[in-house]
Amino acid sequence: MLTETKDAAGQGPESVPSLAASSPRYGEKVIKGLLTLCAGLSVAVTTAIVISLVVPSITFFRAIPLTDFLFGTAWFPDFASNASFGVVPIVVGTLTVVLISLLVAIPVGLLSAIYLAEYAPARVRRVVKPMLEVLEGIPTVAIGLFALLFLRPVAESLFPFLPWRTPFAVGIAGVAVGLMIVPLVASVAEDAMRAVPRSLREGAYALGSSKLRVSARVVFPAAISGIVAAIVLGSSRAIGETMVVLIAAGATPQLIAPWEVTESIQTMTAYIGSTATGDIATGTITYNGIFAVGLVLFVMTLAMNMIAIRLVRRFREVYE
Amino acid sequence: MRTDQDPVPGTVGTKGPRTERARLAVAGARAASGNIFGEPDRGTKLGNVIFPALLLLALAFALGGLCALLAWSLVQGAPRLDLDLILNNPSRLRPETAGYRTALLGTIYVIAGVILLIVPLGVGAAVYLEEYADKSRWYNRLIELNIQNLAGVPSIVFGILGLAFIARGPLSLGFVAAAGSLTLALLVLPTVILASREAIRAVPPSIRDGSLALGATQWQTTSRQVLPAALPGILTGVILAVSRAIGEAAPLLLVGAVTFVTFNPSLFDGGYSVLPVQIYNYAGRPQEEFHTLAAAGVIVMLVTLLLMNSFAIWLRNRYEKRW
Numbered sequence: 001m002l003t004e005t006k007d008a009a010g011q012g013p014e015s016v017p018s019l020a021a022s023s024p025r026y027g028e029k030v031i032k033g034l035l036t037l038c039a040g041l042s043v044a045v046t047t048a049i050v051i052s053l054v055v056p057s058i059t060f061f062r063a064i065p066l067t068d069f070l071f072g073t074a075w076f077p078d079f080a081s082n083a084s085f086g087v088v089p090i091v092v093g094t095l096t097v098v099l100i101s102l103l104v105a106i107p108v109g110l111l112s113a114i115y116l117a118e119y120a121p122a123r124v125r126r127v128v129k130p131m132l133e134v135l136e137g138i139p140t141v142a143i144g145l146f147a148l149l150f151l152r153p154v155a156e157s158l159f160p161f162l163p164w165r166t167p168f169a170v171g172i173a174g175v176a177v178g179l180m181i182v183p184l185v186a187s188v189a190e191d192a193m194r195a196v197p198r199s200l201r202e203g204a205y206a207l208g209s210s211k212l213r214v215s216a217r218v219v220f221p222a223a224i225s226g227i228v229a230a231i232v233l234g235s236s237r238a239i240g241e242t243m244v245v246l247i248a249a250g251a252t253p254q255l256i257a258p259w260e261v262t263e264s265i266q267t268m269t270a271y272i273g274s275t276a277t278g279d280i281a282t283g284t285i286t287y288n289g290i291f292a293v294g295l296v297l298f299v300m301t302l303a304m305n306m307i308a309i310r311l312v313r314r315f316r317e318v319y320e
Numbered sequence: 321m322r323t324d325q326d327p328v329p330g331t332v333g334t335k336g337p338r339t340e341r342a343r344l345a346v347a348g349a350r351a352a353s354g355n356i357f358g359e360p361d362r363g364t365k366l367g368n369v370i371f372p373a374l375l376l377l378a379l380a381f382a383l384g385g386l387c388a389l390l391a392w393s394l395v396q397g398a399p400r401l402d403l404d405l406i407l408n409n410p411s412r413l414r415p416e417t418a419g420y421r422t423a424l425l426g427t428i429y430v431i432a433g434v435i436l437l438i439v440p441l442g443v444g445a446a447v448y449l450e451e452y453a454d455k456s457r458w459y460n461r462l463i464e465l466n467i468q469n470l471a472g473v474p475s476i477v478f479g480i481l482g483l484a485f486i487a488r489g490p491l492s493l494g495f496v497a498a499a500g501s502l503t504l505a506l507l508v509l510p511t512v513i514l515a516s517r518e519a520i521r522a523v524p525p526s527i528r529d530g531s532l533a534l535g536a537t538q539w540q541t542t543s544r545q546v547l548p549a550a551l552p553g554i555l556t557g558v559i560l561a562v563s564r565a566i567g568e569a570a571p572l573l574l575v576g577a578v579t580f581v582t583f584n585p586s587l588f589d590g591g592y593s594v595l596p597v598q599i600y601n602y603a604g605r606p607q608e609e610f611h612t613l614a615a616a617g618v619i620v621m622l623v624t625l626l627l628m629n630s631f632a633i634w635l636r637n638r639y640e641k642r643w
Contacts (some may be wrong), residue, residue, distance in 0.1 A: 032538075034444065035445070035447055038448060043463060046470060049473065052485050053480065103617075115376060128379070135386045137567070138598055139567025143600075144600075144603070147602075150388075179382075179385045182386075211368060212371045240474020243596075243600065272479070273479075276483060293477070294480045298474075309469070
């Protein structure tokens with residue numbers, strides 16, 4: 001458009017001023033360059049993360065074959081004489097925590113979301129939504145402490161027949177992580193349900209449907225991609241959670257069945273958090289092992305986040 | 321977009337001159353949907369009572385569980401809510417008089433560094449993406465996708481980055497407070513960028529057009545029209561990001577914040593600790609007194625965060641402009 005005007009100005013009478021910039025404006029270009037650098041920093045950070053995970057991992061996999069790492073069922077990285085690096089126990093530990101947390105967060109989070117999107121009066125929503133946001137910001141250290149010192153004794157007095165052997169229990173950590181991700185699941189799912197156009201609801205009401213039917217049979221299926229995204233985001237957060245499991249799940253890298261909720265386990269994040277303190281010697285296999293575990297964690301969460309981003313984009317595209 | 325003022329669907333036409341026609345229409349619709357008696361059957365009625373009750377129960381559980389956390393930490397930590405808590409140094413030996421002084425100072429140092437880093441970097445990136453970037457270019461789409469992904473990377477992975485790139489490796493700052501600042505800043509940067517972008521996008525294009533039409537350059541338009549209008553939203557995002565950084569412990573475990581520090585920290589030299597890491601240290605000790613101390617620390621942290629978050633929400637509600 002600008003070029004057209006300029007051409008016209010070039011051919012027209014001399015009194016028509018040019019619309020082109022009167023000076024080259026080098027300052028503008030410098031500023032644009034600086035802003036581009038700011039935005040580009042995020043790509044540099046991702047690259048740095050990948051490099052910092054992959055380079056030590058390659059050294060690690062030279063010493064420990066990849067198959068031993070991925071399929072080995074014994075995780076004893078600290079044994080000086082015969083250390084064993086089978087990642088399965090801490091991956092299973094992580095997944096157990098995620099599974100238990102989802103058992104809490106899916107029903108509680110989704111039902112809360114349906115209430116907020118479909119049933120709650122505007123007044124209630126205006127109060128509850130910010131409350132959920134604030135609760136989402138509770139530091140996980142606090143949640144871990146709460147799990148260890150409150151939930152654990154309460155659970156033992158409620159279920160005295162379970163074998164409580166240590167102060168740590170994967171079930172308690174899982175429930176605490178579940179409580180932690182409920183606000184996230186609820187708010188993403190609520191956004192998805194609110195994005196469903198009113199005409200769909202009105203059509204269903206006009207056909208005589210009850211509110212329950214509209215919520216469960218119309219809005220819920222229409223918002224399903226956003227709801228799945230909420231669950232995937234919640235699981236990804238649960239996989240990456242460190243402090244709760246570090247405090248409440250113990251540090252025993254053992255293979256357990258998902259129903260052995262009173263056992264102490266170790267997750268990938270807890271292993272990294274407890275091993276990679278500042279004074280660890282660089283260059284040892286144990287040191288490089290931290291990065292290999294980090295790589296597994298990164299790949300898992302990255303895959304889940306990509307799925308969630310795609311799903312969220314889909315419901316935004318369909319309805320907005 | 322639906323707004324809160326919209327009437328609830330399904331409640332139209334029960335009063336007024338058109339009542340009879342509306343009733344007929346509803347009856348007809350019910351018949352068409354297979355409910356030939358015109359009245360909901362008992363199953364539906366029951367569902368319409370039980371289901372909302374279930375929903376309320378779920379919400380009560382969600383809010384109640386986390387409110388129980390607040391209540392519990394108040395009760396558990398109450399015996400140690402005194403000035404010693406913030407004035408005394410941490411101690412491994414005397415839980416009854418130990419406090420959080422150096423950890424609090426460490427938090428202040430680290431967070432000051434975080435703010436200095438995230439405000440220019442985060443707002444700069446957001447301005448670029450909203451005002452300058454050509455969305456059809458592949459590299460701009462890559463940056464956007466990348467920021468969304470970074471927002472979901474576990475915090476401990478940023479700790480690994482801090483360990484390998486900042487404390488050691490290319491930057492080699494050592495295990496000092498500045499390394500903690502940089503690590504946390506990178507961790508919360510996506511939050512700031514996403515919030516600032518929302519705020520900038522909410523400024524209507526007519527304001528930009530007006531400014532550009534008067535001959536302002538793009539940067540003049542951005543810095544004098546768009547950014548002031550978006551300021552409350554940006555500030556809210558920064559506060560939320562900072563409050564996340566205050567409570568974050570996991571990545572700092574990897575960049576040095578683990579020691580019982582009994583001297584005032586400094587930014588580029590010597591050991592440091594922060595509030596959440598100190599709480600974690602106390603929680604791991606067997607004696608009951610340390611647990612009380614940890615709970616008291618949680619109160620200090622939560623009160624700080626609640627004040628900050630409430631301020632952010634107030635700010636947003638107070639200055640939220642409707643164009």
